[in-house]
Amino acid sequence: DGGITQSPKYLFRKEGQNVTLSCEQNLNHDAMYWYRQDPGQGLRLIYYSQIVNDFQKGDIAEGYSVSREKKESFPLTVTSAQKNPTAFYLCASNWGALNTGELFFGEGSRLTVL
Amino acid sequence: AQKVTQAQTEISVVEKEDVTLDCVYETRDTTYYLFWYKQPPSGELVFLIRRNSFDEQNEISGRYSWNFQKSTSSFNFTITASQVVDSAVYFCALRTGANNLFFGTGTRLTVIP
Numbered sequence: 135d136g137g138i139t140q141s142p143k144y145l146f147r148k149e150g151q152n153v154t155l156s157c158e159q160n161l162n163h164d165a166m167y168w169y170r171q172d173p174g175q176g177l178r179l180i181y182y183s184q185i186v187n188d189f190q191k192g193d194i195a196e197g198y199s200v201s202r203e204k205k206e207s208f209p210l211t212v213t214s215a216q217k218n219p220t221a222f223y224l225c226a227s228n229w230g231a232l233n234t235g236e237l238f239f240g241e242g243s244r245l246t247v248l
Numbered sequence: 249a250q251k252v253t254q255a256q257t258e259i260s261v262v263e264k265e266d267v268t269l270d271c272v273y274e275t276r277d278t279t280y281y282l283f284w285y286k287q288p289p290s291g292e293l294v295f296l297i298r299r300n301s302f303d304e305q306n307e308i309s310g311r312y313s314w315n316f317q318k319s320t321s322s323f324n325f326t327i328t329a330s331q332v333v334d335s336a337v338y339f340c341a342l343r344t345g346a347n348n349l350f351f352g353t354g355t356r357l358t359v360i361p
Contacts, residue, residue, distance in 0.1 A: 224291075239293040
């Protein structure tokens with residue numbers, strides 16, 4: 135079945151460590167997105183990519199990095215520079231920047247910093 | 249600036265009651281798109297509906313209905329005869345440009361059996 139796969143579902147990290155969250159899609163979508171969700175808040179955009187080898191900062195990109203080497207993959211690295219990384223991270227995709235249709239979401243990764 | 253307000257943080261209803269989730273948006277763009285998503289406990293956001301700014305017709309899909317009113321900048325969502333499976337967090341979102349969805353803070357709906 136087509137969809138978006140995020141891994142791991144749960145992740146624990148010690149302060150000062152970098153961690154990478156995986157996001158893979160087999161929907162043949164051009165655009166991919168990373169959102170962060172905190173309790174009682176809406177989703178906030180971290181990074182997005184409209185095409186392979188290109189990505190743009192969203193509203194809260196500080197302390198995060200991404201890569202887009204393949205169309206189907208858009209990993210997110212939470213670096214030690216992110217001051218408050220404990221959150222729920224959601225990856226999404228759709229057909230592309232000019233497409234105003236809905237985003238398709240993965241099941242999310244919950245990161246906890248110990 | 250774009251903004252979406254969901255003033256209801258949490259709502260509890262008894263099964264079979266009707267419930268309306270409010271969404272108010274702000275934008276200066278004349279072309280925009282509104283969405284509703286459902287987030288069950290599993291965490292994945294499930295798309296429910298998309299409405300563009302030129303189409304103010306209300307829509308009904310089974311027990312779900314949506315009331316879009318540009319005059320009040322609202323896009324409210326009603327669940328008729330609620331069921332326990334409707335328990336989730338519901339998000340309203342606004343898209344103007346090509347690159348981002350602006351989400352409201354969500355409304356947590358609990359349907360009590």
